[in-house]
Amino acid sequence: MDTKQKILYSSLDMFAKRGYNAVSIRDIAGSVKIKESSIYYHFKNKQDILDSIVKKYEEHIDGLTDVLNTAVNDTDNSKPLSFDAMKTYFFGQYLFDPFCNKMMRFMMIEQFNSGKMQSLYERYLFELPEKLQTGAFFMMSRNGIISEQQARQFGQAFFSEMTMLTFRYLLNGELTEEKKNTFCEKAFSFFDILKGGAENG
Amino acid sequence: MDTKQKILYSSLDMFAKRGYNAVSIRDIAGSVKIKESSIYYHFKNKQDILDSIVKKYEEHIDGLTDVLNTAVNDTDNSKPLSFDAMKTYFFGQYLFDPFCNKMMRFMMIEQFNSGKMQSLYERYLFELPEKLQTGAFFMMSRNGIISEQQARQFGQAFFSEMTMLTFRYLLNGELTEEKKNTFCEKAFSFFDILKGGAENG
Amino acid sequence: MDTKQKILYSSLDMFAKRGYNAVSIRDIAGSVKIKESSIYYHFKNKQDILDSIVKKYEEHIDGLTDVLNTAVNDTDNSKPLSFDAMKTYFFGQYLFDPFCNKMMRFMMIEQFNSGKMQSLYERYLFELPEKLQTGAFFMMSRNGIISEQQARQFGQAFFSEMTMLTFRYLLNGELTEEKKNTFCEKAFSFFDILKGGAENG
Amino acid sequence: MDTKQKILYSSLDMFAKRGYNAVSIRDIAGSVKIKESSIYYHFKNKQDILDSIVKKYEEHIDGLTDVLNTAVNDTDNSKPLSFDAMKTYFFGQYLFDPFCNKMMRFMMIEQFNSGKMQSLYERYLFELPEKLQTGAFFMMSRNGIISEQQARQFGQAFFSEMTMLTFRYLLNGELTEEKKNTFCEKAFSFFDILKGGAENG
C-alpha cells in the first residue's frame, strides 16, 4: 500500500475512534511513520484527507449497491437468500467490513459537526438501508412469496430490528467477533420469526 | 439560574453538538458571558464540568426510573397507558426532554473517547430502556392482558422499534417539533399493530 | 498565634522550600486554612508578606547581636565559651533556629532575584558572621589568651570553617538532627585543633 | 551556534539568575529571537530543556575530572602546581568558567525544588570538590612533599577555604573580574600560609 493510502486508512482508523478534531496531523504522521510536513505532499490539508475518505467510501458504497441491486432484481433468483449468503455478502461486506464499519462510526460521531456529515449519516445509516431492505421484501411479494401487506409490515419490522442491532452491537464499543456473532444470531432468529409469521399469516 | 448551573447547561448544549474536545473553555465562558478564568472559580477544570454534567444526569435518571417503576408496579393500574400519558410522561420527560436528549447525543458521539462514556452509552441507550420497556410488557402479562409469550415477543419488538425511532428521529440532526411528531406517529402506529396482534393472537 | 503571624510563618516555610515566585497566594491561604481573598485583609499584597518577613527577621537579628555583643564585650567574661554554651546559644539560637535557618535558605535561593535580597544575603550570611566571629577572636587577644596575629589567623580560619559547614550541613537538604550533630562535631573538632595551635604557637 | 544550543545557553543564563520557574518559555524564545512555539520543535517541553542542560553539564564535568585525575595521578608531576597553572586550569576551567559557574548558581537556588537538583548540588558543590582537593594533598604526601597527617589537615583546611571563598565571591551577586581577583588573592595567600605551615611543621 502506498503512503497516500496508508494515510487514508490510518486517518479513518483514528477519526472513527476519537473524532476528526481530536486526531492531529502529528498523530496521523506518527501512525504512518512519516513527518508531519510530508502529509502535505499527499494532501492539500487536513480537510482534504477527510474529503478523500468520504469520496472513497461513496465509491465503495456505489459498487456495493450495484451488486446488491443486481442480485435483488435478478428475477431468476426467486428463492430467499440463505443465512450463510446473507452473512457473507450482506453483513460481511458491509456491516462487518472494517472500512465500512469505521465509516459508520465516524459518521455517527461527526454528524452534528457539519451539514455534510449530517446528510451522509442520514443517507448511509437510514435512507439507503431502509430502501434496500424494504425493497428486498417488496421483491418477495412481487415473486409471490409473501403478500404485499406482509411485505410492507415485514420490511419495516426487519429494518427496525437491523437498525437496532447495528447500533447496539456493531457501532457500540470495539467490534469483536463475539458481537458479530450475537448480531447474526439475533438477526437470524428474528428472520425465523418473520418466516413463521409469513407461513401462518 | 446561578452561574454554576448556567455553565453546566451551556456546556452540555455545546458538548452535544460539537463534542467535548471541540468545545473550548473560551466557548463556554463566552456563552455564559463571563471570562475564561471565572470558570475555574466554579469548576476545578474542564473534566470537572463534564463529571458534574454526568452526575446531574445520573441523578435525574434515578429520579425518573423511580417514578416509572412505581407507576409500572402499581397493581391498581391494570389498564394500559393512554397515548397522551405516554407522550407526556415517557416521551416528554425523557426522550424529548432537552437535557436528556442532549445527554443521549453527547454519550453517542463521545462513546469511543473513554471507557466511562462507553459504559454510560451502553447503560442509558440500551440496557436501561430495554429493561424498562420489556418490563412493562411483562407487567401486562402478569395482569392477564397478554400472554407470557406475547410479552416476550412484543417487548423485544417494541424495544427494537423505539430504539430505531430514537436514533432515526431524536438523535439525528436538530430536534424539531416535526421530528417529535413523526416519532410519536410511528411509535403509536406500531403500538396499534401490536394491539391488533394481541387481540388476534 | 493570630492569623497574621500564621500567614508569615507559613509563607516563610514555603518560600524557603520553593522560592517566592513558586509559592502562590492560594498555597499560603490553603496552609493557613483561610480563603485567598482573606490574605488581603492582613497584607497589602504578596510583596507585603515578604517585606514583613524580612522586617521581622532583621528585628530578630538585631536582638540577637545585641545579646552577643554584650556577651563578647563583657570584660569579666575572660574564659572562652564552653562547647555546650556555644551549642545552645550561638548555634541553637541562630544557625539551628527554624526561623533563622529558613530565612538563610530563603535569602540564598532568592539572592539573584533582587538587589534587596542580594544585599540581605551578603550581610547576613557573610558580613555579619565574619564580623562577629573574628571579633570574638580579637576579644581573646585583647584578653591575652592568644596573640594578635593568632587572632587574625584563627578568626579567618574559624569563619571559613563555619561558613563551609553552614552551607554544607545546615543549608543543604532538609535540616535533620543528624546534620546538626555532624555540624557540631566538625565545628568542635576544628575548635580543638585551633586550641592545640594556640598552645603550641 | 545552532538554535538548539542557543536555547540551552540562553535558558541556563536566565535559570541561574531567576530560577527555573520564574523563566518562561516566552522569555527563552525572546532571548533566542524565535517564537515560543519554535522552542517545541527542539525540545519536548520545558523540563526537557533543563534535563539537556544537566546532561551537558555532567558530560562536561566528566571530561574535566578525567583531565584533573590524569594530571594529579601523573607520578612524574612531583612538583606542586604553579599559581598561574592553578588559576588557568583549575579555577579558569571550572569555578570561573561561565557555563560551570552558572550551573553552580542554578543548582544552589534550585536545590530545594527537587530531589534531583538536591543530589546534583550535593555532588558537584561538596562531594566532588572535596574528593578532588583532598586527593591532591594525599598525592603530595605520597610524593613525600608533606606528611600524611599534614595531608589530612591541609586538605580539609583547603577545602573549607575554597568552599567559603566560592560561596562568598563566585556564587554571590554578579561574577565580576574584581571578585575573581579577590578570590585568587585570598586563595593564594591561604596557600602561602599552608606552605609556611608545611615548612615549619
Added chain:
DNA sequence: GATGAATGAGTGTTCATTCAT
C-alpha cells in the same frame, strides 16, 4: 517524496488582585 525549521492562533490552566457583602 520527504524533511527540518519555523510560526500564528489557539488550548486548558494558574496567578495576584479587587470588591461588594
Added chain:
DNA sequence: TATGAATGAACACTCATTCAT
C-alpha cells in the same frame, strides 16, 4: 474578619500549516 465571585495577564503547550531544501 472573612468570603464569594470575578478578572486580566500570564503560563506551558498543541495545532495546522508553510516553505526552502
